[in-house]
Amino acid sequence: MKTNIILSGVGGQGILTIAAVLDTAALSENLFVKQSEVHGMSQRGGAVQCHVRISDKEIFSDLIPEGKADLILSVEPMELLRYIPFLNKYGWLVTDSHPFINTDNYPEKNDLLEQIEKHPYHVIINATEIAKKIGNSKMANMVLLGAAASIIPLSEKSLLDAIKNLFQHKSEKIVSLNLEAFFAGKKIAKEMTDLAANN
Amino acid sequence: MKSLLLGNEALAQGSIDAGLSGVYAYPGTPSTEITEYIQRSKLAKELKIHTTWSVNEKTAMESALGMSYVGLRAMVVMKHVGLNVASDVFMNMAVSGINGGLVVVVADDPSMHSSQNEQDSRFYGKFAMIPILEPSNQQEAYDIMYNAFDLSEELKLPVMLRMVTRLSHSRAGIELRERRAQNVMSLPDDTSRFALIPMNAKKQFDKLVNKKSLLIEISENTSLNSLKLSEDRDIGIIACGIAYNYVMENIGDDVDYYSILKISQYPLPKKKIIKLYQHCHKVLVVEEGYPVVEELLHNYFDDNDKIKGRLTGDIPQTGELNPNIVANSLGIFQASPKAIPSIVAPRPPQLCEGCGHTDLFNTINELIPEIGNKSVFGDIGCYALGALPPLNTINTLIDMGASITMAKGATDAGLENAIAVIGDSTFTHSGMTGLLDAVFENSPITVIISDNSAIAMTGAQESSAVGRLHNICLGLGVHPDHLKKMVPLKKNHDENVALLRNELKYKGVSVIISERPCVRLSRDQKEEIKAKIASLS
Numbered sequence: 001m002k003t004n005i006i007l008s009g010v011g012g013q014g015i016l017t018i019a020a021v022l023d024t025a026a027l028s029e030n031l032f033v034k035q036s037e038v039h040g041m042s043q044r045g046g047a048v049q050c051h052v053r054i055s056d057k058e059i060f061s062d063l064i065p066e067g068k069a070d071l072i073l074s075v076e077p078m079e080l081l082r083y084i085p086f087l088n089k090y091g092w093l094v095t096d097s098h099p100f101i102n103t104d105n106y107p108e109k110n111d112l113l114e115q116i117e118k119h120p121y122h123v124i125i126n127a128t129e130i131a132k133k134i135g136n137s138k139m140a141n142m143v144l145l146g147a148a149a150s151i152i153p154l155s156e157k158s159l160l161d162a163i164k165n166l167f168q169h170k171s172e173k174i175v176s177l178n179l180e181a182f183f184a185g186k187k188i189a190k191e192m193t194d195l196a197a198n199n
Numbered sequence: 200m201k202s203l204l205l206g207n208e209a210l211a212q213g214s215i216d217a218g219l220s221g222v223y224a225y226p227g228t229p230s231t232e233i234t235e236y237i238q239r240s241k242l243a244k245e246l247k248i249h250t251t252w253s254v255n256e257k258t259a260m261e262s263a264l265g266m267s268y269v270g271l272r273a274m275v276v277m278k279h280v281g282l283n284v285a286s287d288v289f290m291n292m293a294v295s296g297i298n299g300g301l302v303v304v305v306a307d308d309p310s311m312h313s314s315q316n317e318q319d320s321r322f323y324g325k326f327a328m329i330p331i332l333e334p335s336n337q338q339e340a341y342d343i344m345y346n347a348f349d350l351s352e353e354l355k356l357p358v359m360l361r362m363v364t365r366l367s368h369s370r371a372g373i374e375l376r377e378r379r380a381q382n383v384m385s386l387p388d389d390t391s392r393f394a395l396i397p398m399n400a401k402k403q404f405d406k407l408v409n410k411k412s413l414l415i416e417i418s419e420n421t422s423l424n425s426l427k428l429s430e431d432r433d434i435g436i437i438a439c440g441i442a443y444n445y446v447m448e449n450i451g452d453d454v455d456y457y458s459i460l461k462i463s464q465y466p467l468p469k470k471k472i473i474k475l476y477q478h479c480h481k482v483l484v485v486e487e488g489y490p491v492v493e494e495l496l497h498n499y500f501d502d503n504d505k506i507k508g509r510l511t512g513d514i515p516q517t518g519e520l521n522p523n524i525v526a527n528s529l530g531i532f533q534a535s536p537k538a539i540p541s542i543v544a545p546r547p548p549q550l551c552e553g554c555g556h557t558d559l560f561n562t563i564n565e566l567i568p569e570i571g572n573k574s575v576f577g578d579i580g581c582y583a584l585g586a587l588p589p590l591n592t593i594n595t596l597i598d599m600g601a602s603i604t605m606a607k608g609a610t611d612a613g614l615e616n617a618i619a620v621i622g623d624s625t626f627t628h629s630g631m632t633g634l635l636d637a638v639f640e641n642s643p644i645t646v647i648i649s650d651n652s653a654i655a656m657t658g659a660q661e662s663s664a665v666g667r668l669h670n671i672c673l674g675l676g677v678h679p680d681h682l683k684k685m686v687p688l689k690k691n692h693d694e695n696v697a698l699l700r701n702e703l704k705y706k707g708v709s710v711i712i713s714e715r716p717c718v719r720l721s722r723d724q725k726e727e728i729k730a731k732i733a734s735l736s
Contacts, residue, residue: 034370038312063365065526081544
């Protein structure tokens with residue numbers, strides 16, 4: 001078993017938190033993990049990505065080869081498309097539909113979604129909106145993780161434990177809000193992923 | 200459960216567990232997290248490990264050497280270009296040798312993710328004739344660091360540990376070892392080797408040169424350099440540091456068909472290289488950075504056609520490696536990847552919303568029609584982003600401190616209205632001496648110190664300039680009438696433009712301290728800075 005996941009977004013959107021949940025969950029299942037991330041200049045409002053590799057055997061490369069990602073999980077629709085060369089034939093795309101616009105030449109949102117919909121296995125949800133309803137748009141990352149959970153070969157229990165672990169130093173309230181965000185994402189995505197899995 | 204650590208963090212933990220007494224460093228991507236990890240470590244605090252940032256890489260390395268001189272284990276950490284700043288002490292401490300173990304950790308940035316060049320620190324290690332250690336993965340970063348002080352003390356030489364961006368900034372589960380005790384203070388028996396007057400230096404340099412064969416012997420025998428010969432003689436691979444991972448990623452399932460020499464310690468184990476070379480019809484050198492090993496192979500052997508790598512174009516000459524590049528060089532078939540849809544627009548980094556640098560650049564831009572658009576000399580830091588649209592303010596960015604001295608040189612040649620823009624921490628790192636040059640000749644330049652009270656680009660570390668800039672400038676001899684202050688806010692725009700216009704008219708050195716804290720500072724950090732300033736005045 002080897003799973004390659006690319007997380008993408010704009011610096012500051014919280015993809016490293018998603019990565020931290022995945023890593024912690026994978027280690028708790030005694031799996032091998034490698035996670036490559038971006039620090040430094042690009043973090044300042046630029047495009048950032050994070051490669052997460054989970055396996056039951058030793059992992060060598062920190063970077064996922066092109067064409068080998070099983071899932072691209074993006075907190076922003078244009079940033080999802082930037083990493084399409086990494087997607088494998090049966091790979092999944094999971095993204096927030098809410099754009100993060102900090103450039104003048106940002107494309108039309110619908111054109112972006114149309115490109116994403118061309119791929120057979122995709123989940124597009126307005127995670128920002130869902131997170132806002134729960135209490136804070138910043139939790140869009142946990143909504144998306146919930147949406148992708150059925151595609152990720154880690155048990156729900158270890159993912160939930162990892163979320164608890166990660167947020168417990170903040171407050172009980174923040175833990176439960178993030179769990180709520182996770183379940184909201186899981187619920188809304190379930191129909192879409194089930195449908196594709198049956199096709 | 201294993202500890203999940205960045206390559207940088209694994210290395211840092213390895214140094215603590217190996218009996219570290221002090222880390223000295225100036226922040227720089229991709230090296231910063233090493234020192235930050237030790238600064239945050241409770242254990243390091245209990246062990247009273249020195250962790251405060253240094254003013255620059257040279258002062259850092261000299262302090263580390265001082266700690267080593269009294270017998271303790273010290274580590275100095277920097278990014279690749281930082282080693283240029285520290286190269287004076289670096290070259291000379293290889294000659295003097297060390298007392299307590301001393302490890303020079305240098306993180307290279309191939310592909311220039313956050314740097315001006317992609318120089319390969321292994322050249323420096325070879326230049327100084329010291330051992331270089333190059334981990335291939337996070338566990339090795341921990342293990343190699345754990346043993347590096349021993350090697351240093353055994354050889355009485357500083358040892359270089361080379362990291363690269365992808366290893367520094369990638370996490371994996373790490374198994375830790377038992378922590379070892381720190382050294383106790385023990386001054387060198389004979390201090391003359393540290394006093395490099397020519398008669399001592401000649402003796403020491405001979406000793407250094409004569410250690411070469413011992414260094415090579417250690418490289419031959421270490422398990423870090425492992426040779427595996429396969430029956431298939433078609434291709435032999437020399438895989439250095441992280442390159443080993445990209446090789447294994449590609450041939451993992453067919454590893455028995457390849458002969459591989461994995462290199463993680465230099466100087467090169469020549470005998471093992473000869474064995475591989477003689478065994479195979481072709482040798483592919485896969486290394487992150489410059490073709491250091493490939494060039495050495497050309498020195499060893501006449502049959503140049505047999506050696507493949509960056510010089511032969513089998514691997515691109517520039518940029519970092521990745522699994523696909525290495526697959527190509529091994530002739531492994533890859534389906535062509537899906538293309539990025541053409542509507543995807545680039546998203547370069549930019550200054551944060553509400554950043555004071557932006558308001559400063561808007562002030563300068565207001566005067567560009569009067570002074571021309573080619574006389575703003577920039578420096579290293581977030582404000583370097585002022586070279587990009589929409590600001591387009593800065594014309595140059597070369598190395599730490601060059602804004603002031605390039606402005607001075609251009610002014611010496613007759614350029615008028617030269618402006619230097621430099622951050623507070625870059626100023627104390629390498630700008631002060633240049634300002635003294637300008638003061639000495641009263642050069643007509645206007646220096647703007649964009650003071651955000653932090654080393655912002657690397658994550659808002661503590662800046663040694665906090666609360667000291669005004670007095671430093673006065674002390675260097677800047678005239679009090681031309682040492683000004685501005686607060687870069689929209690509401691002060693007109694006032695700031697008038698101030699800058701006025702100082703540009705002055706035909707001598709002006710310094711304007713443009714003061715506004717970095718928006719990334721936390722409330723606690725801001726409080727600490729206030730307290731620091733209060734304690735200084």
